[in-house]
Amino acid sequence: MSAPALALDGVSRRFVKPLDLAERAANLLGAGRRAQVVRAVDGVSLDVAPGEVLGLVGESGCGKSTLARIASGIMEPSEGAVRIEGANRAGLGREARRRADLAVQMVFQDPMGSLNPRMRAGDIIGEAPLVHGIVGRGELADYVAGQMRLVGLDPALRDRYPHQFSGGQRARIGIARALAVKPTILVCDEATAALDVSIQAQVLNLFAELRRSLGLTLLFVSHDLGVVEHISDRVAVMYLGRIVEEATTDALFARPNHPYTQALLAEVPRLEARKRRFSALKGELPSPLAPPPGCHFHPRCPHAFDRCRIERPALREVAPGQRAACHLNDEATRSSSRA
Amino acid sequence: MAPVLEVRDLTVVFDTDAGPLAAVNGVSLSVGRGEVLGVVGESGSGKSVTGLALLGLVDPPGRIAGGSILFEGEDLVGRSEHEMRRLRGARIAMIFQDPMSTLHPVLRIDTQMIEAIEAHESVAPAVARGRALAALERVGIPSAAERLAAYPHQFSGGMRQRVAIATALLNRPALLVADEPTTALDVTIQAQILAEMQALQAETGTALIWITHDLSVVSGLADRVAVMYGGRIVETGPVAAVIERPVHPYTAGLIGSVPSRNRRGVPLAQIRGHAPALAQMPPGCPFHPRCERASALCARTMPSAASYGPAHEAACHHPLALPEAA
Numbered sequence: 120m121s122a123p124a125l126a127l128d129g130v131s132r133r134f135v136k137p138l139d140l141a142e143r144a145a146n147l148l149g150a151g152r153r154a155q156v157v158r159a160v161d162g163v164s165l166d167v168a169p170g171e172v173l174g175l176v177g178e179s180g181c182g183k184s185t186l187a188r189i190a191s192g193i194m195e196p197s198e199g200a201v202r203i204e205g206a207n208r209a210g211l212g213r214e215a216r217r218r219a220d221l222a223v224q225m226v227f228q229d230p231m232g233s234l235n236p237r238m239r240a241g242d243i244i245g246e247a248p249l250v251h252g253i254v255g256r257g258e259l260a261d262y263v264a265g266q267m268r269l270v271g272l273d274p275a276l277r278d279r280y281p282h283q284f285s286g287g288q289r290a291r292i293g294i295a296r297a298l299a300v301k302p303t304i305l306v307c308d309e310a311t312a313a314l315d316v317s318i319q320a321q322v323l324n325l326f327a328e329l330r331r332s333l334g335l336t337l338l339f340v341s342h343d344l345g346v347v348e349h350i351s352d353r354v355a356v357m358y359l360g361r362i363v364e365e366a367t368t369d370a371l372f373a374r375p376n377h378p379y380t381q382a383l384l385a386e387v388p389r390l391e392a393r394k395r396r397f398s399a400l401k402g403e404l405p406s407p408l409a410p411p412p413g414c415h416f417h418p419r420c421p422h423a424f425d426r427c428r429i430e431r432p433a434l435r436e437v438a439p440g441q442r443a444a445c446h447l448n449d450e451a452t453r454s455s456s457r458a
Numbered sequence: 459m460a461p462v463l464e465v466r467d468l469t470v471v472f473d474t475d476a477g478p479l480a481a482v483n484g485v486s487l488s489v490g491r492g493e494v495l496g497v498v499g500e501s502g503s504g505k506s507v508t509g510l511a512l513l514g515l516v517d518p519p520g521r522i523a524g525g526s527i528l529f530e531g532e533d534l535v536g537r538s539e540h541e542m543r544r545l546r547g548a549r550i551a552m553i554f555q556d557p558m559s560t561l562h563p564v565l566r567i568d569t570q571m572i573e574a575i576e577a578h579e580s581v582a583p584a585v586a587r588g589r590a591l592a593a594l595e596r597v598g599i600p601s602a603a604e605r606l607a608a609y610p611h612q613f614s615g616g617m618r619q620r621v622a623i624a625t626a627l628l629n630r631p632a633l634l635v636a637d638e639p640t641t642a643l644d645v646t647i648q649a650q651i652l653a654e655m656q657a658l659q660a661e662t663g664t665a666l667i668w669i670t671h672d673l674s675v676v677s678g679l680a681d682r683v684a685v686m687y688g689g690r691i692v693e694t695g696p697v698a699a700v701i702e703r704p705v706h707p708y709t710a711g712l713i714g715s716v717p718s719r720n721r722r723g724v725p726l727a728q729i730r731g732h733a734p735a736l737a738q739m740p741p742g743c744p745f746h747p748r749c750e751r752a753s754a755l756c757a758r759t760m761p762s763a764a765s766y767g768p769a770h771e772a773a774c775h776h777p778l779a780l781p782e783a784a
């Protein structure tokens with residue numbers, strides 16, 4: 120079997136949240152407050168096969184963007200390794216590292232915020248391939264026109280500035296910019312979240328088409344289960360820095376194993392022709408600053424039992440191609456009490 | 459029974475250098491006691507401006523340029539700010555996407571809630587406090603008694619939105635206008651708030667207008683839905699009729715562009731182009747530059763509404779179903 124296009128191996132990332140003014144003032148009076156540590160990503164391992172679309176879902180603050188940045192090489196992990204086509208990125212020499220970095224490109228959520236407002240669309244798309252010698256100055260104009268056509272933009276608009284485009288067109292510029300350096304892997308972080316549904320549909324269709332025509336590998340990060348379900352071959356579900364379940368899209372949506380996945384699926388609004396009774400998972404999303412011990416989900420889990428409050432459940436296989444991190448899977452083998 | 463709210467031909471314009479631009483253009487809608495009307499449409503379609511107009515909250519350069527807003531039988535258009543202020547927060551309330559637009563950042567929750575009660579009714583402080591506490595408990599705030607003394611910044615986004623909802627419902631309004639109150643929230647928190655909203659509404663009988671860009675939220679919550687495009691309601695009807703048998707090409711396009719499990723791997727229906735800005739509103743049917751069914755007539759003449767079933771109306775020259783004989 121060939122190496123995964125992208126592999127994360129026990130990746131963690133900690134941030135230190137510095138003391139704010141009030142806390143520092145309190146310390147002058149001897150309060151002894153210490154800077155808090157956020158484990159934004161906590162021991163994540165994931166493989167994405169060549170040409171595969173892996174969707175990553177989870178709620179606000181669970182660490183999706185941090186993981187996306189680590190995967191794309193914009194951020195270093197505090198622990199663990201990232202392998203691009205089998206090679207550990209940290210161990211690469213300068214030239215190999217540069218090539219590995221070009222191979223993984225990132226597409227961001229806010230097309231307006233991630234595009235330089237004072238640059239013309241054509242320059243935004245053409246800058247990196249020129250700098251990296253992917254294309255010479257002489258061929259640049261043709262190259263940019265080709266990239267614009269690839270994402271469904273009229274090359275005649277190359278001299279316009281970002282604010283002169285619609286939201287959907289700006290999203291396309293962001294995608295064209297990422298594709299212009301010929302990556303094999305795209306990491307998309309909420310790439311359609313800022314768009315209206317009809318425009319989102321255009322962009323999702325574009326991703327599907329680019330994947331087919333260019334054979335791209337995609338790590339597609341989103342809080343929107345409907346979007347992830349639509350575009351992904353496999354889905355990983357994240358909760359407070361950890362992967363709690365991972366499976367093929369069909370299996371995950373048909374037979375979710377983890378109680379959090381089950382709750383997410385039950386509560387995602389779906390187009391339906393009749394009123395439904397919303398019945399909800401109790402409790403707030405806990406703060407990543409003070410995650411609950413044991414299973415992070417236990418304060419909200421309807422099935423939690425003593426062990427969940429103490430011991431972190433390991434991610435393990437529950438069916439072929441499906442992994443979940445829940446103690447109930449051990450219990451189930453011991454007794455058959457679980458419905 | 460007369461509806462709580464009946465809006466007829468409401469037009470709201472913004473005065474600009476290029477002349478008045480209509481953000482809301484001849485909107486008619488109604489909502490009855492205990493009923494939920496969903497208003498959906500893409501960004502800029504005029505949903506928020508419609509909601510704000512109902513509460514008399516459109517500020518210059520915007521103004522109501524025509525139509526009527528009958529609330530409990532009386533027209534609100536032309537009422538003084540003083541009169542509107544007495545209605546707002548008492549008989550009519552509104553909640554917004556950002557709860558901080560209704561909560562005061564440096565006042566304690568109890569102070570704000572008690573003020574909201576006392577502004578409209580003279581009650582003993584202890585009574586007002588008791589009501590504030592009960593309201594927080596009803597929207598599912600844990601240890602509400604202690605939370606009363608907290609400041610808004612000490613709450614999570616979902617909790618803040620619940621406080622805003624509790625505050626809006628304190629005086630048991632006859633009408634609540636909710637403008638995307640769950641859009642910024644996570645799915646599990648959104649589901650909690652929708653569940654609480656349903657329970658509260660069953661209890662108080664408040665008529666509810668729920669504004670959102672997300673058709674799937676409306677479909678689970680509302681009795682009827684109004685679809686807006688370019689400042690107009692292009693289709694309205696019972697949720698089941700509109701979702702299962704959309705008549706207007708824009709509604710059909712919206713439904714087709716929602717990713718769903720049945721269509722994985724299949725390209726989504728997409729509506730070409732993008733919504734027009736106010737200053738570039740096309741003549742005729744505002745949807746015609748994006749519409750697959752458009753004809754020369756569409757580019758010239760605004761279609762008028764026709765009936766497609768009980769309470770189901772749409773405005774289109776070439777609808778996806780035959781209208782009922784008038």
Ligand SMILES: Nc1ncnc2c1ncn2[C@@H]1O[C@H](COP(=O)(O)OP(=O)(O)OP(=O)(O)O)[C@@H](O)[C@H]1O
Pocket residue numbers: 134135136157158159177178179180181182183184185186342407408
């Ligand atoms: N540069 C940073 N410094 C300190 N803390 C950070 C930093 N970046 C992220 N965090 C924290 O790490 C956690 C995970 O953040 P991240 O942005 O990865 O979440 P997310 O899943 O992308 O959330 P969202 O859905 O809101 O985008 C959060 O608690 C966040 O506050």
Ligand SMILES: Nc1ncnc2c1ncn2[C@@H]1O[C@H](COP(=O)(O)OP(=O)(O)OP(=O)(O)O)[C@@H](O)[C@H]1O
Pocket residue numbers: 472481499500501502503504505506507508519520671735736
């Ligand atoms: N103060 C204002 N001055 C000028 N134009 C305005 C003003 N407020 C709103 N508009 C315009 O009115 C139109 C309708 O805006 P509105 O806020 O009602 O849209 P919406 O449907 O609520 O969109 P969204 O989903 O983005 O909230 C838009 O074209 C907007 O640009």
Ligand code: SF4
Pocket residue numbers: 377378379414415416417418420421422423424427432444445446447
């Ligand atoms: S380990 Fe325990 S708390 Fe965590 S999801 Fe499973 S049952 Fe719930």
Ligand code: SF4
Pocket residue numbers: 706707708743744745746747749750751752753756761773774775776777
């Ligand atoms: S009136 Fe014409 S352009 Fe407008 S929606 Fe109907 S068919 Fe399309």
Ligand SMILES: [Mg+2]
Pocket residue numbers: 183184185309
């Ligand atoms: Mg993020």
Ligand SMILES: [Mg+2]
Pocket residue numbers: 505506507637
């Ligand atoms: Mg709005």
